Amino acid sequence: MSTPPEKSEVEKVLSRRWAVFGVLAIAYFFVYFHRVSTAVVSADLEATFGVDAAAIALLSSAYFYAYTIMQLPSGLLTDSLGPRKTVSIFTLVAAAGAILTGIASSFELVVAGRLLIGVGVAMVYIPAMKILSTWYRKNEFASLTGILIAVGNVGGLSAAGPLALISEALGWQEVFVMLGAITILLAAVVWTITRDRPSDMGLPSIQEIEAMERGGSEPVSESGTTEEEAKEKEMTVEETMEKIPMAEALKMTFGSGRKFWPLAVWFFFMYGSVMVYQGLWAGPFFSDVLGWDKPTYGLVLTFIGMGMILGCPIAGYLSDRVLKSRRKVLIMGTVAYTITWAVIWVTAGEITGTEAYMAINFFFGFFGGFLVVSFAQIKELFPISIAGTSTAALNIFPFAGGAILQHLSGLMLTDRSLESYREIWLFMLLCMIVATAAAFLSLEKKTARGRG
Numbered sequence: 001m002s003t004p005p006e007k008s009e010v011e012k013v014l015s016r017r018w019a020v021f022g023v024l025a026i027a028y029f030f031v032y033f034h035r036v037s038t039a040v041v042s043a044d045l046e047a048t049f050g051v052d053a054a055a056i057a058l059l060s061s062a063y064f065y066a067y068t069i070m071q072l073p074s075g076l077l078t079d080s081l082g083p084r085k086t087v088s089i090f091t092l093v094a095a096a097g098a099i100l101t102g103i104a105s106s107f108e109l110v111v112a113g114r115l116l117i118g119v120g121v122a123m124v125y126i127p128a129m130k131i132l133s134t135w136y137r138k139n140e141f142a143s144l145t146g147i148l149i150a151v152g153n154v155g156g157l158s159a160a161g162p163l164a165l166i167s168e169a170l171g172w173q174e175v176f177v178m179l180g181a182i183t184i185l186l187a188a189v190v191w192t193i194t195r196d197r198p199s200d201m202g203l204p205s206i207q208e209i210e211a212m213e214r215g216g217s218e219p220v221s222e223s224g225t226t227e228e229e230a231k232e233k234e235m236t237v238e239e240t241m242e243k244i245p246m247a248e249a250l251k252m253t254f255g256s257g258r259k260f261w262p263l264a265v266w267f268f269f270m271y272g273s274v275m276v277y278q279g280l281w282a283g284p285f286f287s288d289v290l291g292w293d294k295p296t297y298g299l300v301l302t303f304i305g306m307g308m309i310l311g312c313p314i315a316g317y318l319s320d321r322v323l324k325s326r327r328k329v330l331i332m333g334t335v336a337y338t339i340t341w342a343v344i345w346v347t348a349g350e351i352t353g354t355e356a357y358m359a360i361n362f363f364f365g366f367f368g369g370f371l372v373v374s375f376a377q378i379k380e381l382f383p384i385s386i387a388g389t390s391t392a393a394l395n396i397f398p399f400a401g402g403a404i405l406q407h408l409s410g411l412m413l414t415d416r417s418l419e420s421y422r423e424i425w426l427f428m429l430l431c432m433i434v435a436t437a438a439a440f441l442s443l444e445k446k447t448a449r450g451r452g
Contacts, residue, residue, distance in 0.1 A: 009203055009204050010204065010209050010212070012201075012203055013135070013198045013203045013204060013206070013209060014209075016195075016198070016201065016203070017135040017136065017198075019193055020131060020135060020193065020194050020195060021131075021132070021135070021136075021144070021148075023189055023190050023193045023194055024087065024124070024127075024128045024131060024148070024190070024194065025147070025148055025151040025152075026151075026186060026189075027087060027091060027124050027128075027186060027190060028124055028125065028128060028148055028149075028151055028152045028155070029151055029152060029154060029155035029158075030094070030121065030155055030179070030182075030183060030186065031121040031124050031125070031152055031155065032152035032153060032154075032155035032156040032159070033155035033156065033158055033159045033163075033179075034063065034094070034098075034117050034118075034121055034159075034179075035063060035121075035156065035159075035275070035279055036156045036159045036160070036275075036278050036279040037159045037163060038056065038059060038060040038063075038114075038279065038280060039060075039159075039160075039278065039279055039280050039281070039282060039283040039284070039301065040159060040160060040163045040164050040167070040283055040294070040298055040301070041163070041167055041172045042056045042280075042283065042284055043284070043287065043294070044167065044172040045059065045107070045110065045172075048172075048173075049106070049107040049110070051107055053284075053410055053413045053416070054410045054411060054413075055107065055410075056280075056410065057280060057406050057407055057409060057410020057411070057413075058111070058407065058410065059107075059110060059111055059114055060114075060275075060279060060280045060406050061402070061403040061404075061406040061407045061410075062111050062114045062115050062118060062403075063114050063115075063117060063118040063402075063403075064118065064275065064399045064400070064402035064403030064406065065115075065118070065403045066114075066115045066116075066117075066118025066119045066122065067118045067119075067121070067122040067399040067402075067403075068396055068399040068400045068402075068403055070118070070119055070122035070123065071122065071126070071392050071393075071395045071396045071399065072250075072389075072392050072393065072396070074086070074122055074123050074125075074126040074127070074392060075126050075389055075391070075392030076246065077123065078123075078126050078127045078130050079130075082196045083127030083128070083130050083131045083194070083196050084127075084190070084191065084194045084195060084196050086123050086127045087123060087124055087127050087128075087187075087190050087194065088187050088188075088190045088191040088194075089123075089187075090119070090120045090121075090122070090123035090124075091120060091121075091123075091124070091183060091186055091187035091190060092120070092183075092184065092187045093116055093119055093120035093123075094116065094117050094119075094120025094121045094183055095120070095180045095181075095183035095184045095186075095187065096116055096120075096180070097112075097113045097114065097115070097116025097117035097118075097119070097120055097180075098113065098117060098176050098177070098179040098180035098183055099113075099176070099177055099180035099181075100112060100113035100116060101113030101114060101117070101173070101176040102173045102174065102175070102176035102177035102178075102179075102180060103173070103177065104173070113176075122399075125395065126391065126392050126395065128148060129145070129375065129391055130196075131194070131196065131197075132144050132145065132148075134196065134197040134198070134205070134206065135197070135198065135206060136206060137206060137210055139320060140320075141376055141379070142316040142319045142320045142326070142372070142373055142375075142376040143313065143316040143317055143320050143321075144316075145312075145316060145372050145375055145376065146312040146313040146314070146315055146316025146317070146369075146372045146373075147312070147313050147316070149308070149312040149369065149372050150308065150309045150310075150312040150313050150369070153304075153305045153308035153309045153312065153365070153369070154305065154309060155305075156278065156304070156305040156308070157302045157304075157305025157306060157309070158305075160283075160298045160299075160301035160302040160304070160305060161295070161298040161299045161301065161302045162298075163175065163298070164294045164295055164297075164298030165295060165298070167294075168294060168295070244386055246389065249386040249389040249390075250389060250393065252382070252386055253382065253386065253389055253390045253393045254393065256381075256382070258441060258442070258443050259381045259382070259443055260378070260381075260390070260393070260394070262438040262439070262441040262442040262443070263374055263377065263378055263394060263438070263442050264393075264394060264396075264397045265397075265434070265435070265438040266330075266334070266374070266435045266438035266439050266442065267371070267374060267394060267397045267398045267401065268397040268398065268400060268401035268435075269401060269405075269431040269432060269434055269435035269438075270334065270337070270368075270371055270398070270401070270432070270435050271371060271397075271398030271399070271401050271402060272398065272400075272401025272402050272404065272405035272406075272431070273341065273401075273405065273428040273431055273432055273435075274368050274402075275401075275402035275405070275406055276402075276405050276406055276409050276424065276428055277304075277344070277364065277428065278301070278304045278364075278365075279402065279406070280406050280409065280410075281409060281413070281421065281424060282297075282301060282304075282361075283297050283298070283301060284416070285348075285421045286300060286301075286357070288416035288417075288421075289348075289349065289416075289417075289418050289421060290352055292354075296354065299354075300354055300357050300358055300361060301361065303357075303358045303359075303361035303362040303365065304361045304362070304364055304365035304368075305365060306362060306365065307361065307362040307363060307364060307365025307366035307367075307368070307369065308365040308366065308368060308369040309365075309369075310366055310369070311333070311365060311366035311367060311368065311369025311370060312369040312370075312372045314366075314369075315329050315333060315369055315370040315371075315372050315373050316372055316373065316376075319373045319376065325444065326373045326374070326376050326377035326380070326444045327377065327439075327442055327443070327444040329370060329373045330370065330371075330373050330374060330377065330439050330442065331436075331439045331440060332370065333367045333368075333369070333370020333371065333373075334367075334370070334432075334435060334436050334439040335436060335439075336363070336367040336370075337364070337367040337368050337370070337432065338429070338432040338433065338435070338436050340360065340363050340364045340367060341364075341425070341428055341429045341432050342429055343360060344360060344364070344425050344428075344429075345422065345425040345426050345428075345429050347360075348418065348421060348422050348425055349418045349422070371398075374394070375391060375394070377442070377444050378390055378391060378394045379391055380444065380445040381443060381444070381445055405428075405431070408427075409424045409427070412424050412427065
């Protein structure tokens with residue numbers, strides 16, 4: 001039977017974990033910043049390189065294609081290299097992409113830079129999820145995921161109004177060179193502060209702390225096995241998590257029917273539609289149809305990020321503490337978000353005031369932020385031994401949706417008329433009707449939540 005951890009050691013874990021989380025949250029800030037930046041600088045890109053809407057859509061989707069391809073490798077590298085090394089190394093790749101974008105002399109080099117950015121920032125979220133599982137209690141997971149994504153949306157917000165103003169003052173390419181320099185510094189900070197687990201600092205694990213809080217002395221894994229029992233079987237918790245080969249884990253995930261596929265379809269259309277609007281065409285719509293200048297529509301776009309900043313943690317709290325259900329929160333948010341798309345389509349060209357679109361964008365972001373609970377939902381449907389694989393597999397679909405729907409929408413925008421934009425908005429509404437049906441078909445694990 002193991003010795004309960006000292007109170008001072010417990011306090012170190014509970015304080016140090018916020019520093020670890022904070023650094024990763026800053027990294028995730030830049031993930032979102034890059035994700036939606038194309039919507040703000042699209043006019044500058046068109047003017048600099050003489051490209052059309054389809055080329056801009058291809059540029060924006062390049063990020064998502066790279067991000068999608070790197071999801072399963074991110075899970076594999078997180079398990080083999082560890083979250084700290086993975087984030088540090090690939091943050092440097094993102095920095096190289098930002099600098100290449102800033103110094104590019106051709107549109108093709110800008111696309112190459114965005115591909116590198118996509119590859120680099122793709123290696124932040126899955127490692128962060130693993131660190132949350134090793135530094136935080138199970139009943140804190142959805143709430144912390146919500147906070148992480150809320151911080152990311154501060155990055156998205158900063159890529160709207162602030163980026164518009166800075167690029168106007170300094171030039172868009174200078175901004176990307178600055179971003180590259182900042183990202184290099186961030187990689188150094190991640191390496192210095194982040195640790196994969198408390199034991200890397202000689203501190204007790206979160207399972208040991210939970211056992212002490214329950215009044216026991218033996219930490220229990222999510223499978224219900226104590227560390228003492230694992231030692232008797234010559235199998236630690238970490239070894240238990242690695243015992244299923246990747247191929248078998250993928251087969252278990254993709255072959256699980258309603259456990260996986262409704263959430264995958266839902267996420268494809270849900271996040272893909274977010275990126276079509278926030279990440280690509282909302283800004284050009286305000287400019288082309290309503291005649292707003294960049295600072296004006298940049299300010300209006302910030303309300304999407306403001307909505308998500310509130311919506312993500314609120315959804316996590318509702319899921320963890322109030323409704324104690326992932327699926328109910330997912331369905332609520334999806335239905336409300338779909339209604340918001342209907343409003344965007346119906347009112348396009350009918351309303352022209354900034355205040356009205358600030359309100360629409362806020363609700364778009366707020367209910368779009370409810371997507372955060374899907375990661376807790378998928379994590380609980382599969383054994384802990386393949387939780388990383390199942391999460392990474394699900395995370396393929398939102399970014400595949402972003403890549404494919406952005407690309408398709410660029411092909412649909414044959415001119416910059418109201419009719420072309422309305423066709424895209426209607427297409428997104430139809431996609432969300434499919435996503436809503438998928439949300440109702442999704443499953444969740446029946447557990448007694450709410451303790452602690």
